[in-house]
Amino acid sequence: xxxxxxxxxxxxxxxxxxxxxxxxxxxxxxxxxxxxxxxxxxxxxxxxxxxxxxxxxxxxxxxxxxxxxxxxxxxxxxxxxxxxxxxxxxxxxxxxxxxxxxxxxxxxxxxxxxxxxxxxxxxxxxxxxxxxxxxxxxxxxxxxxxxxxxxxxxxxxxxxxxxxxxxxxxxxxxxxxxxxxxxxxxxxxxxxxxxxxxxxxxxxxxxxxxxxxxxxxxxxxxxxxxxxxxxxxxxxxxxxxxxxxxxxxxxxxxxxxxxxxxxxxxxxxxxxxxxxxxxxxxxxxxxxxxxxxxxx
Numbered sequence: 001x002x003x004x005x006x007x008x009x010x011x012x013x014x015x016x017x018x019x020x021x022x023x024x025x026x027x028x029x030x031x032x033x034x035x036x037x038x039x040x041x042x043x044x045x046x047x048x049x050x051x052x053x054x055x056x057x058x059x060x061x062x063x064x065x066x067x068x069x070x071x072x073x074x075x076x077x078x079x080x081x082x083x084x085x086x087x088x089x090x091x092x093x094x095x096x097x098x099x100x101x102x103x104x105x106x107x108x109x110x111x112x113x114x115x116x117x118x119x120x121x122x123x124x125x126x127x128x129x130x131x132x133x134x135x136x137x138x139x140x141x142x143x144x145x146x147x148x149x150x151x152x153x154x155x156x157x158x159x160x161x162x163x164x165x166x167x168x169x170x171x172x173x174x175x176x177x178x179x180x181x182x183x184x185x186x187x188x189x190x191x192x193x194x195x196x197x198x199x200x201x202x203x204x205x206x207x208x209x210x211x212x213x214x215x216x217x218x219x220x221x222x223x224x225x226x227x228x229x230x231x232x233x234x235x236x237x238x239x240x241x242x243x244x245x246x247x248x249x250x251x252x253x254x255x256x257x258x259x260x261x262x263x264x265x266x267x268x269x270x271x272x273x274x275x276x277x278x279x280x281x282x283x284x285x286x287x288x289x290x291x292x293x294x295x296x
Contacts, residue, residue: 076133080122
């Protein structure tokens with residue numbers, strides 16, 4: 001494998017304020033979806049801009065192993081009077097890349113824009129512009145593609161289409177997604193770079209990140225049939241000194257540590273007529289992220 005990006009103790013400052021503080025990570029050329037996540041102000045945009053060459057590194061070792069990098073913003077905008085092919089031709093010209101019309105047509109087909117080639121860009125919806133933005137990036141033949149909030153403000157069907165497209169692209173190149181839509185991230189990403197306060201707090205497999213946080217916070221829940229039943233079960237759990245994580249009377253559900261699951265099952269057995277369900281949960285990426293960043 002070839003390292004596309006390599007950083008060791010990377011420090012970046014903007015207007016004399018240090019934004020990235022001692023980052024160490026690698027991005028290899030193995031096709032993949034890597035999610036760059038973190039709370040607002042964590043340094044995600046600064047890191048992307050640094051890799052794109054827009055920020056000066058003040059300290060640390062930082063190497064870019066490829067010039068084939070492309071970026072698509074969350075709201076790509078184009079000259080409204082242009083057609084899709086003209087946009088790709090313009091992108092090629094601005095990036096000093098030879099324009100191949102036959103290849104451009106294939107890219108438009110790949111991103112699902114074949115039937116829009118005779119429409120002016122100004123008539124496109126946000127979802128279609130998102131696809132065109134990705135196409136404009138792909139025409140540059142990138143080995144590394146950055147997508148900033150690619151599913152933001154899209155309806156469920158448009159969101160699924162973009163996720164399917166990204167998953168397909170990840171068979172051929174490295175796609176790095178910066179997004180707050182963690183449920184979307186969990187559906188397509190294999191790897192994570194987690195930033196907080198300008199530092200990397202995790203880099204590696206997404207599943208290992210979830211499993212690690214889950215090992216500290218495994219949970220289960222019991223749901224009752226009505227409010228009277230809810231009170232009865234809550235009282236029984238308290239008498240047994242069950243570790244209650246959250247009580248939700250509006251939804252008639254009580255969350256508890258799964259280390260107490262056997263005891264709660266015994267209580268549920270004795271009150272089976274007033275219990276709707278009892279179950280264990282697999283932690284989501286959103287929950288793991290909260291545990292790693294917000295609750296620490």
